[in-house]
Amino acid sequence: TGKFEALSVETLPKRLGETAALSERIGKDASRWKVREVGDGNLNLVFIVEGDKGAAVVKQALPYVRLVGDSWPLPLKRSFFEYHALTRQERRAPGSVPAIYHFDEDQALIVMEYLAPPHIILRRALIDGRELPKIARDIGLFMARTLFRGSDLSMIARDRKADLALFADNVELCDITENLVFSDPYFDATMNRHTSPQLDGLVAELRADRNLKVEAQRLKHLFAANAETLLHGDLHSGSIMVTDTETRMIDPEFAFYGPIAFDVGMLLANFWMAFFSQRGHEQKKSRDSMRAYLLRVTAETWAVFRAEFSHLWRTERTGMLYQKSLFEDQGDRLGAEQALDHMLGGIWTDLLGFAGIEVHRRILGLAHNADFETIADENLRATCEAKALRFGRHIAVNRRQIHSIDEVNTLAALIEQE
Ligand code: SR1
Ligand code: MG
Known part of the structure; x- marks a missing residue:
C-alpha cells in the first residue's frame, strides 16, 4: 500500500x-x-x-x-x-x-x-515441437466454462450487470486491442512492422483489400459492442502454461465483457500460427507429425468447447436468456436445442473472423509472436508468414461460407504445402 x-x-x-x-x-x-x-x-x-x-x-x-x-x-x-x-x-x-x-x-x-518447471509457456513448447496431450481438452473446457458462466445464459442479471460495469473501466487495454488488432494492421500505422522487403507486396495487397478491411471493422464493432461475457481478452499461446499433465491460463489483464467468439478465435489463431511456423523450426527433423498434431488440436479444442458449452446449456441455463420456462418446462426440448445451434453457429462464424485478423496483427502489427520471430532465416520466415497471412485473409473474409473446422484445416494444409 x-x-x-x-x-x-x-x-x-x-x-x-x-x-x-x-x-x-x-x-x-x-x-x-x-x-x-x-x-x-x-x-x-x-x-x-x-x-x-x-x-x-x-x-x-x-x-x-x-x-x-x-x-x-x-x-x-x-x-x-x-x-x-x-x-x-x-x-x-x-x-x-x-x-x-x-x-x-x-x-x-x-x-x-509459482508454476515451476516443468511448466513452460505453451508457445515455447509448440515452437520446440512438443505434442502436449492435454491442451485441447483443458483449454476447450476452460473457454466453455468461463465464457458460458460469465454470460446472461448463466448469471443473475443484476450480478452480470454489476460485473459489466466493473470491467467497463478497462478502457485502455481494450483500446490497445481495438487499435493493434482491428485497425493498425490494415494501414500504414506508425508502430507496425513486418518482414521486409519479402512481404511488402502482399502487405500492400492486404491493405488495399476492401472486403478484408470492411470485415475487420465489422469484427471490431462486434468486439466493442457485444458485451456478451467476461473474456480473458488475451488468450494466446503465450498466456498459457503447460506440462504434459496440466494446463493453466495466466495474464487476464485484458479482461472485459465482449463476444464469446473473441477468446476462442484468438486461441485457435495461435494454434494455426504455430502450424504455419513449423517449417521454420524443422532443422534436422521433419515437423510433419507436429503439423498434423496442431490441426488435430484445433479440431479437438473446438469439439470440446462445443460439447461442454452444450452440456452447460442443457444443465446450467439459469440466466435470463432462453429461459427453461420457455422451452424445456413446456416440453419443448427441441426449441432449446434449436437456440443452442444458433448460438454455436454464430460463435463459429465470428471466431473465424477473429482468428483471421489475430493472425494478421501478429505479422503486420506491433506485437509479433515468437513462432515466426524465432525463425532465423528471413526468407523462410517470410514464406511461413505469407502463407499464414493468406490463410487469415481467407477465413476472415469467407467466414460465413465455411461450415466446419475440417474445412479450415484442409485449407490450412493446402496453403502450407504450396
Ligand atoms: C502493447 S501490448 C501488445 C500486446 O501484448 C499483449 O499481450 C496483447 O496481446 C497486446 O495486444
Ligand atoms: Mg499478457
Whole structure:
C-alpha cells in the first residue's frame, strides 16, 4: 500500500518482507529470499521469489507499456482487472488458473502461485515441437466454462450487470486491442512492422483489400459492442502454461465483457500460427507429425468447447436468456436445442473472423509472436508468414461460407504445402 513504486530485484525483499501472504508461504526470513525478474511479456514486471519454504510469483504492472517505454503510459488499474478476472475464472473453471495469495491495488501487484518447471509457456513448447496431450481438452473446457458462466445464459442479471460495469473501466487495454488488432494492421500505422522487403507486396495487397478491411471493422464493432461475457481478452499461446499433465491460463489483464467468439478465435489463431511456423523450426527433423498434431488440436479444442458449452446449456441455463420456462418446462426440448445451434453457429462464424485478423496483427502489427520471430532465416520466415497471412485473409473474409473446422484445416494444409 501507499504511493506506487516499481519493485526491483534489490528492493522486493525489503518491501514485501512483511507481507504475511508471501512470507508465510515462502519463508519469513526475507534476507534469504532469492529474487529473479523474468518478465518477458509486453507490459509488466514478473518476479520469481524463492525462500526456505517455497516460491511465489510477484507480478507488478508498470505505469507504461514495457515493450515501448514510458512514452506510452498505461494505467496501473490493469492489475485490478487481472486480479478480479482470475478470481472469477477460478470460480467458473476451478483449477485452471494460478492460485492467488495476495493483491495490493496501490502497488498494482499480485502475489500468486509459482508454476515451476516443468511448466513452460505453451508457445515455447509448440515452437520446440512438443505434442502436449492435454491442451485441447483443458483449454476447450476452460473457454466453455468461463465464457458460458460469465454470460446472461448463466448469471443473475443484476450480478452480470454489476460485473459489466466493473470491467467497463478497462478502457485502455481494450483500446490497445481495438487499435493493434482491428485497425493498425490494415494501414500504414506508425508502430507496425513486418518482414521486409519479402512481404511488402502482399502487405500492400492486404491493405488495399476492401472486403478484408470492411470485415475487420465489422469484427471490431462486434468486439466493442457485444458485451456478451467476461473474456480473458488475451488468450494466446503465450498466456498459457503447460506440462504434459496440466494446463493453466495466466495474464487476464485484458479482461472485459465482449463476444464469446473473441477468446476462442484468438486461441485457435495461435494454434494455426504455430502450424504455419513449423517449417521454420524443422532443422534436422521433419515437423510433419507436429503439423498434423496442431490441426488435430484445433479440431479437438473446438469439439470440446462445443460439447461442454452444450452440456452447460442443457444443465446450467439459469440466466435470463432462453429461459427453461420457455422451452424445456413446456416440453419443448427441441426449441432449446434449436437456440443452442444458433448460438454455436454464430460463435463459429465470428471466431473465424477473429482468428483471421489475430493472425494478421501478429505479422503486420506491433506485437509479433515468437513462432515466426524465432525463425532465423528471413526468407523462410517470410514464406511461413505469407502463407499464414493468406490463410487469415481467407477465413476472415469467407467466414460465413465455411461450415466446419475440417474445412479450415484442409485449407490450412493446402496453403502450407504450396
Ligand atoms: C502493447 S501490448 C501488445 C500486446 O501484448 C499483449 O499481450 C496483447 O496481446 C497486446 O495486444
Ligand atoms: Mg499478457
